[in-house]
Amino acid sequence: MGSPTREKVEKDLYGIIAKLAGTTPDKLKPEDRLKDDLGFDSLKSLEAMSRITEMYDIEPDMDDLNDIHSISDIVEYLMKQLG
């Protein structure tokens, strides 16, 4: 089985973020920042990353996570890890 497509990763991620944010995927924008736009605290941000990386069986490097702020940052991170 090959790596998941960007479209599939985005769909999964938007579903997870929307659930945690109490909204629907269509209301989210790639530039939305977890903390400043969606009001995620550090616990919720960590949970978002844990859920998506769990889905693709990735072990996230905590140092990498410091540079992740927006939804598009997470997509890029995941694509790099899955590449």
Place this chain on the structure above:
Amino acid sequence: MTQLVSEAMKQHLSLISLLKQHDIYTYFLPVSSACENHIRVNGKDCINFISNNYLGFSTHPKVKEAVAGALEKYGLGIGGSPIACGSTDLHYELNERIARTYGMEDSVLFASGYQALLGSIQATVKKGDVVLLDGLVHRSIVDGVALSEADKRMWLHNDMEDLEQLLERVKKKYDRMLIVVDSVYSMDGDIAHLPEIRRLADSHGALVLVDEAHSLGVIGGRGYGILDHFNMPGGADVVSGTFSKFAGAVGGFAAASKDFIAFLRHNCSPFIFSASLSPLIVAGVLKSFDLLDQEPQWRENLIKNSRSFIDGLKSLGFDTGTSVTACVPIILRDTQKTMAFNKIILENGIFATPVVHPAVPHTESRIRLGVMATHTAADIDRSMEVFKKAGKELGII
């Protein structure tokens, strides 16, 4: 050269300065009276909705008398930690009283509620374990997980389906799983679904710790908190909490099995490396437990006042969320409106707490109010007049 106050700190301080410039900074105000239904703030008499002294016990004459007696006998403090300097007979009596309240074998006292949560979690889990947190638990719980070095995961607030899915996903990865909830949530005033949480914990092999901060003295047939409320003796493996709400004092506790408490007493840094709780506090808290049993009118008043307060706010058109207890939010969903609302009500003699970003998302901005058993009908009526005025002025209702 490294500066003590970094650029990031300066940025944070500039936000505080901005609030002060606009005269909407209402934190750390000087109080010059006792914590009663009316309170003197900044030299002005206000109706007190900022306190968690729900039952008003901190100024009860019998509590003051008990504290005066303890002062005469023991003086101000023990002079060190319980492990080194011992505990008074009052401390042991309170240990026994708390254990009995929760149907547990033993309990331990902490210098604060914050330390009680840190210590309870640190003693329960370690690296290689995981703590599963409701998304709205108190900060002391999150910090307790950090101290324990266990991993932390969260599930959506009071969402049992999300908790079950999380348990399924993580249970194979960890040695021990600990579910932690607030019995009553401090910002929303709703109650944890303990029966379902216990069921899920048992079916997945997890432990349960409840934080009784806002529930002891408030919910349950006898006012003994969430286990009493759901009639679930043994519903939690560890019960932790504070005396800052139920008794309007300070200090905290953990109650559990005899062996767990014995382990905690020798392996819990927030307990071992803090001075023993003052005998004055212990005497006052013991008397507060007596009052809970002997003077049920305070709890009855609290229930009556909370219902009347929530109903009043709803009838004015305010959003009070899911609150069913004495913690009542007016959810305004806008940071500027929340700060402006708070300014208006404070000018009109209502002392409350604005809760805004980053404490909550902008869309969850709110005024947080604590109802007291000692509020009079006139206090509630007057507060409704002021809330109505502020709501109308800002176009909220």
